[in-house]
Structures are given as C-alpha cells and as structure tokens.
Amino acid sequence: xxxxxxxxxxxxxxxxxxxxxxxxxxxxxxxxxxxxxxxxxxxxxxxxxxxxxxxxxxxxxxxxxxxxxxxxxxxxxxxxxxxxxxxxxxxxxxxxxxxxxxxxxxxxxxxxxxxxxxxxx
Amino acid sequence: xxxxxxxxxxxxxxxxxxxxxxxxxxxxxxxxxxxxxxxxxxxxxxxxxxxxxxxxxxxxxxxxxxxxxxxxxxxxxxxxxxxxxxxxxxxxxxxxxxxxxxxxxxxxxxxxxxxxxxxxxxxxxxxxxxxxxxxxxxxxxxxxxxxxxxxxxxxxxxxxxxxxxxxxxxxxxxxxxxxxxxxxxxxxxx
Numbered sequence: 001x002x003x004x005x006x007x008x009x010x011x012x013x014x015x016x017x018x019x020x021x022x023x024x025x026x027x028x029x030x031x032x033x034x035x036x037x038x039x040x041x042x043x044x045x046x047x048x049x050x051x052x053x054x055x056x057x058x059x060x061x062x063x064x065x066x067x068x069x070x071x072x073x074x075x076x077x078x079x080x081x082x083x084x085x086x087x088x089x090x091x092x093x094x095x096x097x098x099x100x101x102x103x104x105x106x107x108x109x110x111x112x113x114x115x116x117x118x119x120x121x
Numbered sequence: 122x123x124x125x126x127x128x129x130x131x132x133x134x135x136x137x138x139x140x141x142x143x144x145x146x147x148x149x150x151x152x153x154x155x156x157x158x159x160x161x162x163x164x165x166x167x168x169x170x171x172x173x174x175x176x177x178x179x180x181x182x183x184x185x186x187x188x189x190x191x192x193x194x195x196x197x198x199x200x201x202x203x204x205x206x207x208x209x210x211x212x213x214x215x216x217x218x219x220x221x222x223x224x225x226x227x228x229x230x231x232x233x234x235x236x237x238x239x240x241x242x243x244x245x246x247x248x249x250x251x252x253x254x255x256x257x258x259x260x261x262x263x264x265x266x267x268x269x270x271x272x273x274x275x276x277x278x279x280x281x282x283x284x285x286x287x288x289x290x291x292x293x294x295x296x297x298x299x300x301x302x303x304x305x306x307x308x309x310x311x
Contacts, residue, residue: 002290007263009239010164012154020168021146024175025139031179036137
C-alpha cells in the first residue's frame with residue numbers, strides 16, 4: 001500500500017473551526033430559542049393547533065361536499081314529488097282505488113279488494 | 122447515557138441547549154467538512170457545505186433516529202449539501218482560487234501564504250481525480266476514516282475502497298510532484 005498523502009494544508013485550522021462553529025450557532029439561534037421555549041404550554045398548544053386546524057378544514061370541506069351533493073339529490077326527489085297534478089298517493093305509488101277507499105274511510109268489499117289487486121298487477 | 126456522549130448532547134440540543142449543540146458541531150465538524158471536501162474538492166465550498174449541514178441538522182434533529190450515530194447522520198446531510206452546492210457551482214462561473222480566504226487568520230501571514238499555495242496545489246490535484254477516488258482518499262487520509270467505514274458510507278465494497286485509495290494516492294503523487302517541479306522551473310525562469 002502506498003504512503004498516505006499529507007493533507008495538512010486542507011485541514012481546518014483551529015481559527016476556521018472556531019469561525020464555523022460560531023457561525024453555525026449564530027444562524028441557529030432562532031431554532032435553539034424555539035426549541036428552548038418549546039416546552040411552554042402556549043407553544044405546545046400552538047404545535048397542536050396547526051395540524052388540528054388543518055384536519056378540521058379538511059373535514060369541513062369533505063362534509064360540505066357531501067352535504068351539497070345530498071341536498072341536490074333531495075331537491076331532485078322533491079321535484080319528482082311536486083310534479084304538477086301528482087298527489088301524495090301518486091307520488092308514493094298508491095293506486096287510485098286504494099286512495100278512494102282511504103278517502104271514504106269505509107270497509108273494503110271483496111270486489112273493491114279484487115279491483116286493487118288487479119290495478120297493482 | 123453519559124453526560125458528554127452524543128446521545129446526551131443530541132437530547133440537550135433538542136431542548137435548545139446551545140452549549141450542547143456547540144459541542145456536537147465541534148465534535149463532528151471535521152467529518153462533515155471532509156465529506157464535503159471529498160465531494161467538492163474545494164476547501165471554501167466544503168466549509169460552506171459543512172456549516173449549512175449543521176444548521177440544517179438542528180432543524181431536522183427529530184429525524185435523527187439513532188442519536189449515537191449523529192456523526193454518520195450529519196455526514197449524510199453534508200454529502201447532500203455538497204452535491205447540491207456542486208451542482209449550483211457547475212452552473213455559475215468559477216471564481217479564481219485563493220482570494221482573501223485567510224485574510225481573517227490570526228496566524229503568521231507568510232505561513233498563511235505558503236499554506237494557501239500548498240492548499241491550492243492539493244485542490245487542483247484533487248480536482249483531477251475521479252469523484253469516487255477523491256472521496257476515498259480525502260475520507261481516509263484527511264479524516265482518518267477506516268476502509269470499512271468509507272465502504273459503508275459510499276456503499277461500495279471494502280476491496281474497491283482499497284483499490285481506489287491506492288490509485289488515488291499514486292495519481293496525486295505524480296500530479297503533486299509535477300506541480301512542484303513546474304513551480305521550481307518557474308522560479309528559476311524569473
């Protein structure tokens with residue numbers, strides 16, 4: 001194996017080392033302060049508040065979309081039910097004979113029951 | 122956990138202890154610098170990359186899963202920073218070597234000059250090596266890392282590390298010998 005190369009001129013001098021360490025600490029001052037204060041209750045709350053607010057915003061957006069789509073469906077159903085000339089019984093799919101029986105509040109005879117059955121078929 | 126070991130220092134740094142982080146930086150600066158130098162081949166750029174990597178390391182300290190391996194973790198950051206800096210450097214115009222680099226040095230100016238010259242020669246010689254050869258020789262001969270550690274860091278077999286080291290040393294010796302001889306020739310000519 002060949003002898004090592006003397007890289008002494010490339011080594012960091014003590015002076016350069018001190019300069020770099022000081023510079024790192026100077027530029028990291030804000031981060032160190034943030035970390036030192038990180039245990040205060042207000043900052044802890046602040047740390048939780050941001051993700052919680054973000055989650056709430058996403059949840060609100062999803063719920064809003066679902067609500068909007070369900071409202072549209074309900075309106076569509078209401079539109080069908082409120083077609084001009086259509087009664088409640090018609091909207092519910094109840095035959096006219098049954099509706100007439102219900103309106104008179106009388107006991108259905110055999111013939112009227114057969115008529116309802118035929119109408120249903 | 123002993124007071125003064127990396128795990129303790131990382132935990133203190135997480136709590137914002139400036140003295141603890143200062144000690145961590147002091148302890149692992151040469152490693153990060155060597156990695157950056159092995160990537161960039163330029164001492165000033167390597168210093169910048171090493172400095173940036175420690176600033177970034179503090180911001181991402183929670184990501185250091187194994188605080189006992191803080192040194193290896195910060196070396197990875199330094200390597201990435203150096204690569205990023207290298208890409209940007211290739212884009213911008215290269216600046217002339219040795220400007221006022223040692224102006225702030227408190228040592229003897231004549232020694233500084235001599236050191237600057239040697240450093241410039243070494244940097245020039247290093248820049249001619251293949252990137253992997255430069256990485257291996259700087260990490261081994263400058264930082265004193267073992268073959269196995271370098272192999273792990275670079276993700277290559279240990280035998281390949283030895284081979285690269287051998288050829289890098291031989292190439293540097295030839296280059297540096299040539300540079301010194303040409304310097305003597307220039308002196309005689311003047």
